[in-house]
Amino acid sequence: MSEFPDYLDVDYTGGEGESPEDYPSLQHKIEKAIEVTRTGLEEYENPAIMWTGGKDSTLTLYFVKEVAEKHGLEMPPAVFLDHYQHFDELIDFVEHWADEWDLDVHFARNEDIGAYVEEHDLTPGDEIEISELNEQNRHHIRNILEYEEDTFPFLLDTYVGNHLLKTVPLNNAIEELDIDGIVSGVRWDEQEARADETFFSPRHDPEIYPPHDRIQPILQFDERAVWDCFWHYVVPDTVEAYPEEGYVPDDADDLPNGLTQDDIPVSPKYFAGFRSLGSEVSTEKSEDEPAWHQDLENTTERAGRAQDKEDLMERLRDLGYM
Numbered sequence: 005m006s007e008f009p010d011y012l013d014v015d016y017t018g019g020e021g022e023s024p025e026d027y028p029s030l031q032h033k034i035e036k037a038i039e040v041t042r043t044g045l046e047e048y049e050n051p052a053i054m055w056t057g058g059k060d061s062t063l064t065l066y067f068v069k070e071v072a073e074k075h076g077l078e079m080p081p082a083v084f085l086d087h088y089q090h091f092d093e094l095i096d097f098v099e100h101w102a103d104e105w106d107l108d109v110h111f112a113r114n115e116d117i118g119a120y121v122e123e124h125d126l127t128p129g130d131e132i133e134i135s136e137l138n139e140q141n142r143h144h145i146r147n148i149l150e151y152e153e154d155t156f157p158f159l160l161d162t163y164v165g166n167h168l169l170k171t172v173p174l175n176n177a178i179e180e181l182d183i184d185g186i187v188s189g190v191r192w193d194e195q196e197a198r199a200d201e202t203f204f205s206p207r208h209d210p211e212i213y214p215p216h217d218r219i220q221p222i223l224q225f226d227e228r229a230v231w232d233c234f235w236h237y238v239v240p241d242t243v244e245a246y247p248e249e250g251y252v253p254d255d256a257d258d259l260p261n262g263l264t265q266d267d268i269p270v271s272p273k274y275f276a277g278f279r280s281l282g283s284e285v286s287t288e289k290s291e292d293e294p295a296w297h298q299d300l301e302n303t304t305e306r307a308g309r310a311q312d313k314e315d316l317m318e319r320l321r322d323l324g325y326m
């Protein structure tokens with residue numbers, strides 16, 4: 005067998021110059037997602053899927069599960085990047101649905117930082133002493149990020165924090181599991197830095213990351229389409245008692261057929277009004293209404309997210325972030 009990526013037949017330009025409007029209906033968006041997912045599962049020898057329990061990655065996971073089942077393809081493992089600042093509910097959610105769906109979930113962490121945090125009993129925002137970290141972390145801080153201070157804050161939505169807590173464990177997991185294609189739930193409309201992404205996106209520079217590709221089946225979804233797809237496809241297809249034609253609940257007490265929130269693969273945080281679920285300290289809820297009932301078209305999904313990080317997205321992405 006030839007070396008990666010020679011054995012692949014994927015179009016790295018697919019999606020170039022496109023936007024969500026090029027896929028005008030939910031049906032168009034779903035068809036494209038299924039096509040990309042199927043090509044991904046068939047072409048890559050060792051694919052995996054990134055999964056946080058958030059709406060985008062759970063939607064992506066749904067497509068992967070459906071395609072794998074329908075075409076008799078192996079279900080890839082999921083990779084959960086535990087950055088030590090998740091909402092507890094999110095981890096419970098991932099464990100519950102991993103069990104329900106019989107998924108193999110690999111929890112990837114920057115354990116060197118985790119140990120430091122535990123030893124010094126840090127809370128988010130406290131400073132981390134760089135000289136006390138291991139060689140890999142120091143190499144990333146000094147040579148890749150070119151950060152020169154003696155300490156950095158234990159905060160996810162910052163340049164150093166995000167890179168060390170998410171991108172470094174992602175790279176380590178890609179290497180450890182020998183992943184050649186990793187499925188991610190990014191969308192064009194989320195951020196400028198993601199607007200030019202393609203459905204199959206190469207990350208081949210060995211100086212920066214273990215060479216691999218990103219498989220991105222839901223670039224063409226906007227936030228509204230994500231929720232429409234949940235209530236009309238994901239939930240009816242995965243929850244036996246849910247009405248087949250779908251139903252959009254007004255709140256957790258409005259679920260049909262005696263179902264409760266625990267029966268539904270939608271994180272309770274979205275019922276409580278969160279629009280995106282980055283980390284416990286950087287994410288605020290915008291309103292009390294469930295996410296799908298908010299004014300998605302005229303307000304921003306990431307209002308609760310540290311702005312600092314949004315501004316850094318382009319650089320983080322170039323270094324291997326999503």
Ligand SMILES: Nc1ncnc2c1ncn2[C@@H]1O[C@H](COP(=O)(O)OS(=O)(=O)O)[C@@H](OP(=O)(O)O)[C@H]1O
Binds near residue numbers: 054055059061281
């Ligand atoms: N911690 C972790 N573990 C596994 N996978 C992850 C992680 N963070 C991001 N992702 C993948 O990227 C998708 C988009 O994430 P976000 O837009 O929330 O990223 S960010 O926090 O704004 O940087 C995200 O989808 P959702 O989390 O469902 O939005 C995943 O496909």
